[in-house]
Amino acid sequence: xxxxxxxxxxxxxxxxxxxxxxxxxxxxxxxxxxxxxxxxxxxxxxxxxxxxxxxxxxxxxxxxxxxxxxxxxxxxxxxxxxxxxxxxxxxxxxxxxxxxxxxxxxxxxxxxxxxxxxxxxxxxxxxxxxxxxxxxxxxxxxxxxxxxxxxxxxxxxxxxxxxxxxxxxxxxxxxxxxxxxxxxxxxxxxxxxxxxxxxxxxxxxxxxxxxxxxxxxxxxxxxxxxxxxxxxxxxxxxxxxxxxxxxxxxxxxxxxxxxxxxxxxxxxxxxxxxxx
Amino acid sequence: xxxxxxxxxxxxxxxxxxxxxxxxxxxxxxxxxxxxxxxxxxxxxxxxxxxxxxxxxxxxxxxxxxxxxxxxxxxxxxxxxxxxxxxxxxxxxxxxxxxxxxxxxxxxxxxxxxxxxxxxxxxxxxxxxxxxxxxxxxxxxxxxxxxxxxxxxxxxxxxxxxxxxxxxxxxxxxxxxxxxxxxxxxxxxxxxxxxxxxxxxxxxxxxxxxxxxxxxxxxxxxxxxxxxxxxxxxxxxxxxxxxxxxxxxxxxxxxxxxxxxxxxxxxxxxxxxxxx
Numbered sequence: 001x002x003x004x005x006x007x008x009x010x011x012x013x014x015x016x017x018x019x020x021x022x023x024x025x026x027x028x029x030x031x032x033x034x035x036x037x038x039x040x041x042x043x044x045x046x047x048x049x050x051x052x053x054x055x056x057x058x059x060x061x062x063x064x065x066x067x068x069x070x071x072x073x074x075x076x077x078x079x080x081x082x083x084x085x086x087x088x089x090x091x092x093x094x095x096x097x098x099x100x101x102x103x104x105x106x107x108x109x110x111x112x113x114x115x116x117x118x119x120x121x122x123x124x125x126x127x128x129x130x131x132x133x134x135x136x137x138x139x140x141x142x143x144x145x146x147x148x149x150x151x152x153x154x155x156x157x158x159x160x161x162x163x164x165x166x167x168x169x170x171x172x173x174x175x176x177x178x179x180x181x182x183x184x185x186x187x188x189x190x191x192x193x194x195x196x197x198x199x200x201x202x203x204x205x206x207x208x209x210x211x212x213x214x215x216x217x218x219x220x221x222x223x224x225x226x227x228x229x230x231x232x233x234x235x236x237x238x239x240x241x242x243x244x245x246x247x248x249x250x251x252x253x254x255x256x257x258x259x260x261x262x263x264x265x266x267x268x269x270x271x272x273x274x275x276x
Numbered sequence: 277x278x279x280x281x282x283x284x285x286x287x288x289x290x291x292x293x294x295x296x297x298x299x300x301x302x303x304x305x306x307x308x309x310x311x312x313x314x315x316x317x318x319x320x321x322x323x324x325x326x327x328x329x330x331x332x333x334x335x336x337x338x339x340x341x342x343x344x345x346x347x348x349x350x351x352x353x354x355x356x357x358x359x360x361x362x363x364x365x366x367x368x369x370x371x372x373x374x375x376x377x378x379x380x381x382x383x384x385x386x387x388x389x390x391x392x393x394x395x396x397x398x399x400x401x402x403x404x405x406x407x408x409x410x411x412x413x414x415x416x417x418x419x420x421x422x423x424x425x426x427x428x429x430x431x432x433x434x435x436x437x438x439x440x441x442x443x444x445x446x447x448x449x450x451x452x453x454x455x456x457x458x459x460x461x462x463x464x465x466x467x468x469x470x471x472x473x474x475x476x477x478x479x480x481x482x483x484x485x486x487x488x489x490x491x492x493x494x495x496x497x498x499x500x501x502x503x504x505x506x507x508x509x510x511x512x513x514x515x516x517x518x519x520x521x522x523x524x525x526x527x528x529x530x531x532x533x534x535x536x537x538x539x540x541x542x543x544x545x546x547x548x549x550x551x552x
Contacts, residue, residue: 102437106437106438111477113475114418114437141546142390152434159390160389271418276441
């Protein structure tokens with residue numbers, strides 16, 4: 001048995017989504033679309049006497065991670081590193097949950113399959129209330145379209161077959177539990193409309209256009225984000241808001257062309273995996 | 277419209293498989309397990325007056341590729357490059373079919389989704405008789421376990437959540453159409469037994485052990501391959517036969533440790549994608 005293991009999980013900006021509730025957390029989740037990012041989360045899991053979780057050198061409380069470890073009957077020291085900000089729409093908690101599942105499975109020799117680990121991480125996120133679709137998207141990579149909600153046994157995931165440079169710029173945080181826990185009927189209607197537009201024309205420009213429309217229709221677009229998206233459009237670029245955070249993502253050099261000091265990465269084609 | 281586009285699709289060694297026939301090529305296929313390889317096929321598609329297909333500088337007849345282009349209503353010059361030998365169990369024809377679908381979709385702006393392109397490539401391979409499960413595995417990447425046959429709308433794919441260095445050594449060719457077109461009842465029974473062993477314990481050593489057993493039970497193990505696999509085992513390594521070819525694949529440095537001049541690559545974690 002190896003005592004420690006390391007996994008990498010891509011970040012994921014959600015452009016649009018629905019809320020699909022179910023008593024069974026492996027059936028609950030969301031439909032929607034987004035982009036998996038080469039900026040992601042590296043997660044190391046080591047056997048330990050007591051579970052601790054550290055993100056970029058700071059101790060953090062992460063209910064989803066604790067639930068994953070408890071499902072795997074593991075006490076571990078989890079240390080994660082990421083260039084992505086927490087609570088800003090990059091799926092950091094989902095990446096931590098999935099990365100912990102992959103690395104703990106290896107470190108503790110649990111012998112579970114990929115989909116079993118995704119199911120555990122997805123269920124943990126749903127039960128913690130910190131995400132509905134990130135884990136599934138981060139297990140797919142690329143530009144995932146989640147056509148049916150839930151974990152791998154119930155969902156159906158397609159993708160936009162493209163690659164691109166992606167830039168992002170964060171203005172602040174938004175609370176996923178607050179938005180997802182409230183009345184989500186209008187949001188889900190807007191999410192379904194966006195998804196059906198992208199299914200009809202699965203290309204990157206349709207993803208960003210549908211995402212912009214979703215953020216307006218769902219009432220989630222903040223004034224600050226609206227302004228940045230407009231600046232990118234004025235500069236000839238293509239941008240939208242990342243759900244759920246005060247974050248703008250843009251294709252190509254959209255944000256830097258508009259004068260923003262944005263971070264750049266790229267579509268990450270693979271799902272989360274153990275390191276070599 | 278861009279006039280040309282390029283895609284990369286990983287190679288895929290199949291360790292064990294079933295033959296699942298169906299009149300609908302998107303439902304037909306196979307269950308089984310294998311390893312997607314970082315050695316793969318780069319496919320460039322350019323618009324042309326007449327369709328031609330070139331592999332490593334030589335004109336080739338590739339029914340699956342022609343079927344893909346015809347489904348996409350495209351006349352194109354297809355040029356492919358690969359370090360992998362053809363007809364030796366690496367899924368080169370599947371990679372060419374999927375790579376052509378991905379690149380032609382971009383070059384001709386066809387606006388299809390990833391799963392639609394996989395379905396077209398899978399159906400083309402099945403109808404050409406050159407493969408049953410490679411395309412689906414090459415669209416997943418990693419160490420795919422195909423639990424249900426067919427294209428993305430019907431199948432169910434899981435994976436072994438590991439990474440590894442992989443070596444391979446080829447002694448000769450085997451004909452996929454000949455094996456797959458004949459009586460496959462015993463082969464399918466052996467394939468189901470292997471798959472259920474790996475589902476019970478989804479780890480790489482189980483994949484190679486189940487693959488060795490499958491090659492014996494299915495009556496596909498040749499004397500030459502048997503000898504190489506035994507040499508690797510004697511040297512403390514772990515190897516099996518790639519279906520369908522006179523090819524041995526080994527984990528880690530198994531083949532070089534046994535004195536063979538093997539080529540080395542690695543598990544490739546992503547499915548086939550357009551180049552950036």
